Every structure is written in C-alpha cells, then in structure tokens.
Amino acid sequence: MRMTGAEVRRAARSGELTTQTSGLAPGFLQANLVVVPADLAFEFMLFCRHNPQPCPLLDVTEPGGFVPFAVAPDADLRVDIPRYRVYQNGTLIDEPTDLMGWWRDDLVAFLLGCSFTFETALLDAKIPVRHIEQGRNVPMYRTNIACKPAGLFRGPMVVSMRPLTPRHADEAAAICTRFPLAHGAPIHRGDPRAIGIEDIDRPDFGDPVEIRPGEVPVFWACGVTPQAVAMSARPPLLLTHAPGHMFVTDVRDRELLDRWAI
Numbered sequence: 001m002r003m004t005g006a007e008v009r010r011a012a013r014s015g016e017l018t019t020q021t022s023g024l025a026p027g028f029l030q031a032n033l034v035v036v037p038a039d040l041a042f043e044f045m046l047f048c049r050h051n052p053q054p055c056p057l058l059d060v061t062e063p064g065g066f067v068p069f070a071v072a073p074d075a076d077l078r079v080d081i082p083r084y085r086v087y088q089n090g091t092l093i094d095e096p097t098d099l100m101g102w103w104r105d106d107l108v109a110f111l112l113g114c115s116f117t118f119e120t121a122l123l124d125a126k127i128p129v130r131h132i133e134q135g136r137n138v139p140m141y142r143t144n145i146a147c148k149p150a151g152l153f154r155g156p157m158v159v160s161m162r163p164l165t166p167r168h169a170d171e172a173a174a175i176c177t178r179f180p181l182a183h184g185a186p187i188h189r190g191d192p193r194a195i196g197i198e199d200i201d202r203p204d205f206g207d208p209v210e211i212r213p214g215e216v217p218v219f220w221a222c223g224v225t226p227q228a229v230a231m232s233a234r235p236p237l238l239l240t241h242a243p244g245h246m247f248v249t250d251v252r253d254r255e256l257l258d259r260w261a262i
Helices: 005-014 038-050 115-124 166-176 225-233
Strands: 028-037 057-060 084-088 091-094 107-113 140-146 156-164 216-221 238-241 247-252
Touching: 005 028, 005 247, 028 038, 028 057, 028 115, 038 057, 038 107, 038 225, 084 225, 115 166, 156 166, 156 225, 166 216, 225 238
Parallel strands: none
Antiparallel strands: 028 107, 028 238, 028 247, 057 107, 084 091, 084 238, 140 156, 156 216
C-alpha cells in the first residue's frame, strides 16, 4: 500500500490503521516517539545527544505540546500513530491506539529517526528487505552494548536486523551511511552472540524473519532503545509508539541525506 505521510496519520487517527508501518508511505521519513515528564526532558535530551546512533533527534515539543512543527505541522502526536505503549516505573501497562487518556500538560514529546526510512533506498537498489517481503514487523533485539548514560536514563542498545548476502550488506552499509538521521550504517554483522543476542529466532520486539543460505544477519541501532532503557531505568512515566508502529512525517527521505539535524 503506497500512502503519503499525511494519509498514514489520518488512517491512524481514524482507527483504520492499527498495524506496523514498514513499507507504508515509501519515501517519507518515519519516526520513533518518546514522551517524558518535563522534569526528565533535559536528561532524556542529553541521552539522545550522547547516543545519536540509536536516538537521532528529529524534533522536540514544548511541555504539553503535541504538534511536531519541524516534520508535520498539522499532526497530533497523541492520535496519529497506529499503536502506542505506556510504561510506568519501567513496566509496560497499556498499549492504546491513542494517548488522549494519558496526556498531561507537563509532557514533552521527542521524535527520533527510524530505520524504516532508509528501506526505500535499499529497495530502489534491489536490496531485499525480508520483513517487508514476509509482511512482518522488523525483528529487534536487546544487546550487551551499553548506551552512554544521562541522569536517570541508562541501559542497553536495541538493534533491528535484516538478513543480507555479504555483497548486499556492503551495499546497504554504503547507502545507510548517508542516512545518519535514520540510524546510519549498521553497527554489526554476523554472529549475533557477539553483541549479546542468544537466539536470533526469538526477537525481543517485532517478529522473526527467515535467514536464507548464504545470508548473514545485519544489525542497525534502533529507536526502540528508549523502551529497553525505560525497563532498566524505571522512570515514573514514559509513553512511546509500539515497536514498528511509527509516526510518519511529511519529510521526504531524500531531504535527510547526509544531515545530522533538522
């Protein structure tokens, strides 16, 4: 299904779309959402600055604000994502289709880059994207790679995985290097145990995908990292997108090439 970012948001807002967004709105920047109370916002911004590969910062709202003016000025972050998650003291307690019942005037929303953004460029280069082929959510895993802490926020990096042949892995790395706001180049390829993943067929988030003969798993830093951090750091409240259910912006992916900030 080919949609624009605005069409994806309208479908999510109306309740017509509740599925993951990989492959939707090709060519449009997708984003992770993290919402924290204002008294933790500076610490979380520092966490993003300390960990730009898993948490490339795209936009930040004022306290109580829910419109991401830099990337989608007619959007509402409370209702324009297909599914959300609510964490209290590090425990996942709800997965609503909107945040209206959870929103407060002291909340600050952060949008972080997403690897779904560069998938259009991979497909254009004839590099297969297995989870799109199989109609699944991308597999995501906690690793043994520690993020650089900032205040309360500390914990492991999460990675997404796409199986590729060695030649395609080299080509993908060259392409993704030009998308630093969508996590950039892969951080690891090959043996998943080297980064603390014991069972590649049991992702911590998302769905498993087939790894075919001659392919190796290739891992990118992932914007679900703040959710793993929330489980470790246990902030009193953290609101996010559900893994794979992204906020789709009005920014075209070609506008991101080689940029570190919007």
